Amino acid sequence: MSPLALILLACLVWLAIGLLGATFSRRFVFVTRVLFPAGALVAATVALTALLALLTQGDTPHTAMLPLGLPGLPFHLRLDALSAFFLCLLGAVAAGISLYAAGYFRRGQGSTPGLQCLLYHLFLASMGGVLLAxxxxxxxxxxESMALSSYFLVTSDHRIAEIRRAGFLYLIVAHVGAIGILLSFGAMSGGTGDYTFDGIRTNAPEGWLASAAFLLALGGFGAKAGLLPLHVWLPEAHPAAPSPVSAMMSGVMLKTAIYGLLRVTFDLLPEQQWWWGALLLGLGLATALFGVVFSTVQSDMKRLLAYSSIENIGLIFAGIGLSLVFAANSMPLLAALALTAALYHCLNHAFFKSLLFLATGSVLHATGQRNLGRLGGLIHRMPWVAWLALLGVVASAGLPPLNGFVSEWLLLQSFLFTPQLPHGYLNMLLPVAAGAIALTAALAGFAMVKFFGVVFLGQPREEHLAKAHDAGRMERLGLIWLAAGCVLLGVLPNFVIAALDPVTNFLVGAGFAPAADKGSWLLLAPISEERASYSGAIFLGGLLAFTLALFFVVRAVFHGRLRRADAWDCGFPLLSGRTQDTAEGFGQPIRQVFAPFFRITREHPSPFDKEPHYRIVVDDPLWHWLYLPLAWLVDLGTRVVGKLQRGRIAIYLLYSFVTLLALLVFTTR
Amino acid sequence: MNPLAWLPTLPGLPFAGQLINLCAAIMLLLAFAMLAQRRIVTLINLFALQGAVLCLSTAIVALSTGQSHLWGSALITLLLKVILLPWILHRLVHKLSVKWDVETLFNIPTTMLVGIGLVIIAFNVAQPISEFAGTITRATIGIALACVMLAFLMMITRSKAVPQVVGFMSMENGLFFAATSATYGMPMVIELGVALDVLVGMVVFGVFFFQIREKFDSLDIRHLEEKTKQE
Incomplete structure (x- = not known):
C-alpha cells in the first residue's frame, strides 16, 4: 500500500470517526473514551507514514486521481516532500491533541461531544485534504471545509454573544483570504483553464502576472496565518474556542497557510523575485514584533498565547522571506538554511504552542478562569500541568536545550550570511532585521515568564484556587506527548534537519544537511564548525549534571539547618495572595516602553473612592485605523446602493427595461 | 393533395410572406391596443387574440416551409395562450371581482408616445439582425422586438397585479414571435420549457393574488410597496 493511499485512508477513517460520533452523540463515554483516542491513533499513523515517505521516497512524488468531484473535474492528489513534512506535523501534533481532547470535553459545555467529535475530525480530515491536494x-x-469546520468549533459555545462575534470575525477574514487564494490560482492558470497544479507548473505566468499571483496568495494565506493587517481574528477566536481547538488552530491550521504559501511561491511559480522575499521579510518582522509586544501586555492567558502565535508566524514568514531573497539571488545553500530554519520553527511552534494551549485548557477546567489576575500558585495544585507547561514555556521562550532555541538560532545564523548578497540596500538593512529578531526572542521570553509566573508560581490570588484539581489521565497523556516532542526536537536537531533535507531539495534545489553533518549526530554546525555549532544533547546533559551537582552540594551543605519564618513584610501587616505582582504590573515596563504601539484607555480611581477600581484596556490600534474606517466605508457604500432600492415594482421593472434598451442599442451600434 | 400547395409558387414576395407580415402588423396593433386598454376583461381578451394571431402565423410558417416541429409549437400556443391562460385569468378576475377599470401610473397618451419611440428603436436595433436571418419572415423581427418592449412598458405603467401579469405573458408572446421569425422557432425542448415556465408562473401569480387580496383587501401592488417601506 503506497503512503499516499494510506494517508488518504486515514483521512477517510477520520471522517468515519466523526460520523460515528455524530450518530452516537448521546453516548458520552463512547465518544470521548473510544472515538477520540482512535482519532489519535490514526493521527500517529499519518505522522509515521508521512515521515517514512519523507525519508525514503526521494524525488518521485506519489500521485493519484480520485473519481470524485464534478464531472470532468476529478480530485488530484499528490504526496511529495513538502506535503509529507506538513502531514507529519499534522499527524504528530494532532495525536497529542486528540489524546488530550479525549479527557477534555465535558457534558453540558457548549455543543454535545458528539457534534464536537464530528467537527473536530472533519477539521482534521480537511487539513489532510489541503495538504494532499x-x-x-x-x-x-x-x-473551505477546513475554515467552516473550524468556525463551528470556535463557536461551540454559541450562546455567548462575545464568542459568536469572535467566530463571525474569523469567518469574514477566512473568506476574504479564500477569495485572495482563489484569484491567485486564477492568475496562475493564466487563462488556460487548467487548474491542476501540474498544469499550473508547466504554463505558470511570468512578469507582473506572477507577482500579482504571489501578492494575492500572500494576502490569502496571510489572512489564515495571521499576518499583520489581517491578524485581528486570532486574538479573538483563540480565547473563544475550546482549548483543544485553539491548540489545533494555532498549532496546525496556521501551518497549512504556511504550506500554501510555500507551495505557491516555490513550487507553482517558476521564478522568484527578490522583492517578494524582502516584502515577506518586512511583513514577517513587523508581525513578529507587533505580536510579541502585544502578548507581553495581555491579561487573558489565551489571548497572550494567541498574540505569541502571531509572533511565531511572523518569525516563520521572515525566515521564508530571507530564503526567497537568497533563492532569487541564486544562493541555494543559504536559501536552504533559511528555509530549514522556517520549517523547523513551524514544527517547533506546532508542538510548544499546542502544549501551552492545552495547559491553559486544564487550568480553565480546574479554575474556570482565563484572567491572569485571578490565578496564581497553581504549581502546588496542578503539578503535572505546571511542570509540562514549564517545558512548553521554556521552548517558547527560545531557551536551550529545548526546540524553540534551535530554530531561532538557525534563523539568526542564516541572517549572519546576508553580507554575501549582491545587493547594497539589503546588505545594510538585513542586520537590522536580525536585531529585530533578537529583540522579538527576548520579548517572547518576557511574555513566557509572565505567563508561567503569574499562573503557576507565587500564592493563589483567589480562595477557590485551593480547590483546583490536576489534569485527568488522558489530558496528561496528551500533554506528555507534546512535551516529549518539544524535548526530542530540541535534543536531536541533526535528525530533524536530515528529515528536512528532501523538502529544501525539492523547493530551493539544495539541502544543507550534508554541510551540517560533521560526522556526529551530536553536533549541529550549519556551515562550518569554526563559525558556530550547537549540541542540544550535550547541553542537556551538562545542564542536568550541573543541576544535580548543585542540588547535592546545597543539600550536603545546608540540609538540616533550615529555619522557617514569616517573610519580611516591610512593616505592612496585611500580606495576602493579592499583594503579589499582577499581570498588569508585570507588563507595565513594556507598556511604558512601547506606548506608541498601543491604544490605551485607563480609568484611575479617585482617592476618596470607597470601592476603588482600576481598569486598563489595551487596544489594537490597527483595529481603529484600518478596520473601523473600512467598516464605515462599507456602511456608506451600502447606504448609497440602498438608495436604488425604492421598494416599488414599477421602478425595478424600469431598471431592467432601461438596461435592456441600453444593451440593445450598445450591441447593435 | 395539399389545398395550399400553390402558396409558395406566387411571384414577388411569396404569398406566405405577405400573410406573415400581416400577422406581424396585427400583433403590433394588438400590443398598442393592450397598452391603451383600461378594462381588465378586454385586456385579457386582447391577450387571447394576440395568442391566436401568434398561433396563426406559426402555422403559416410551418406550412410554407415544411418545418414540421412548428406545428407542435402552434398547437402549444393554441392550447396554452389562447385557451388555458385566458380562461384562468378570466376565472381569477371573476373570483377576485376586479373587473373595474385599470389605473395607470402615467396617462395613456404619454405611454402611447413612448411606445412609438420604442418601436422606432426596436426597428433600428433589429435591422442588422434581420440581414443575417435567412428566413422568409425576417422582416418581422423588428415587430417582434417592438412587441416585447411594448409589453414590458405595459408592466411598468400598470399599478394593478393582473395587468402586470398579462404584460408578462404578452412579453413571452413577443419573444416567441421573434424566435419563429428569426430562426423558425427555438428547439422543441426550449419551447416546451418556456411554455411550462409560463404556466407555472401563472399558478404562482394566482396564489400570489389571493394572498395580496387577503392581506390588503385590494390587488393594488402599491399596498405591497408601502408594506416594504414600513419595514
Missing part, C-alpha cells in the same frame, strides 16, 4: 479545485474545497 494537487489541483486548485480540490485545494479550495478542502480549504
Amino acid at each position: 494537487d489541483d486548485a479545485y480540490f485545494f479550495m474545497v478542502a480549504w
